[in-house]
Amino acid sequence: MFISFEGGEGAGKTTQAKKLVCYLKASGYRVIYTREPGGTALGGKLRHVLQDSASAVTPLAELLLYAADRAQHVEQVIIPALRAEEIVVCDRYCDAGVAYQGYGRGLELDMIERINRWAVQGILPDLTILLDIAPEAGLARIMSDKKPLDRLEREQLDFHQRVRAGYLKLAAQQPRRFRVIDANRDVPVVSEHILNEIKPLLLSPAVGTY
Numbered sequence: 481m482f483i484s485f486e487g488g489e490g491a492g493k494t495t496q497a498k499k500l501v502c503y504l505k506a507s508g509y510r511v512i513y514t515r516e517p518g519g520t521a522l523g524g525k526l527r528h529v530l531q532d533s534a535s536a537v538t539p540l541a542e543l544l545l546y547a548a549d550r551a552q553h554v555e556q557v558i559i560p561a562l563r564a565e566e567i568v569v570c571d572r573y574c575d576a577g578v579a580y581q582g583y584g585r586g587l588e589l590d591m592i593e594r595i596n597r598w599a600v601q602g603i604l605p606d607l608t609i610l611l612d613i614a615p616e617a618g619l620a621r622i623m624s625d626k627k628p629l630d631r632l633e634r635e636q637l638d639f640h641q642r643v644r645a646g647y648l649k650l651a652a653q654q655p656r657r658f659r660v661i662d663a664n665r666d667v668p669v670v671s672e673h674i675l676n677e678i679k680p681l682l683l684s685p686a687v688g689t690y
């Protein structure tokens with residue numbers, strides 16, 4: 481089974497993805513946590529370029545760098561784990577490209593879809609948890625971490641609003657794959673809602689048939 485977490489900055493993706501991995505491990509499942517960008521050695525370098533606020537990256541270059549990261553990540557990490565019948569929990573995946581470079585930057589959506597599908601060899605998540613939160617609230621959480629903001633976190637509020645609306649549109653278009661969770665609640669409350677979505681799938685006989 482392949483689960484991705486999506487959502488804006490500070491929505492709680494990393495917090496919740498890691499909690500889910502702990503829960504699944506404790507329940508006896510073999511599971512890996514991985515993230516985009518950066519789930520491979522090459523990806524770690526690309527992550528640095530993509531997040532460095534000193535990088536001047538054009539929207540198209542940004543799209544292609546994320547796609548390069550994803551291609552490496554799918555081939556080296558995600559496909560081998562799925563073949564080994566591990567549960568893959570991925571902190572951001574293809575939908576981020578549509579939300580950020582498409583709805584956020586205004587690149588053509590069809591082109592992004594085609595590049596994405598090609599980069600990931602058609603491997604899509606079984607379930608995508610969209611952690612939805614107003615950008616003001618998500619960014620406030622990040623600010624209170626007192627770490628320097630990365631290149632995307634520094635974008636204007638209207639960019640983050642377009643990203644949020646884009647994610648919600650994707651979720652409405654693909655309701656079988658997406659679950660939208662209100663992320664503006666306490667960590668344990670959000671976790672509980674995520675588990676309520678995942679538990680029925682763990683019991684389903686379709687899981688693990690890669």
Ligand SMILES: Nc1ncnc2c1ncn2[C@@H]1O[C@H](COP(=O)(O)OP(=O)(O)O)[C@@H](O)[C@H]1O
Nearest residue numbers: 489490491492493494495621622625665666667
């Ligand atoms: N539900 C929540 N309520 C309050 N703070 C949260 C919540 N979830 C995460 N945080 C905090 O917000 C910050 C960003 O969380 P993180 O999981 O890194 O978000 P993301 O990966 O989506 O950017 C962290 O300091 C984290 O501890």
Ligand SMILES: [Mg+2]
Nearest residue numbers: 493494495571
């Ligand atoms: Mg994160």
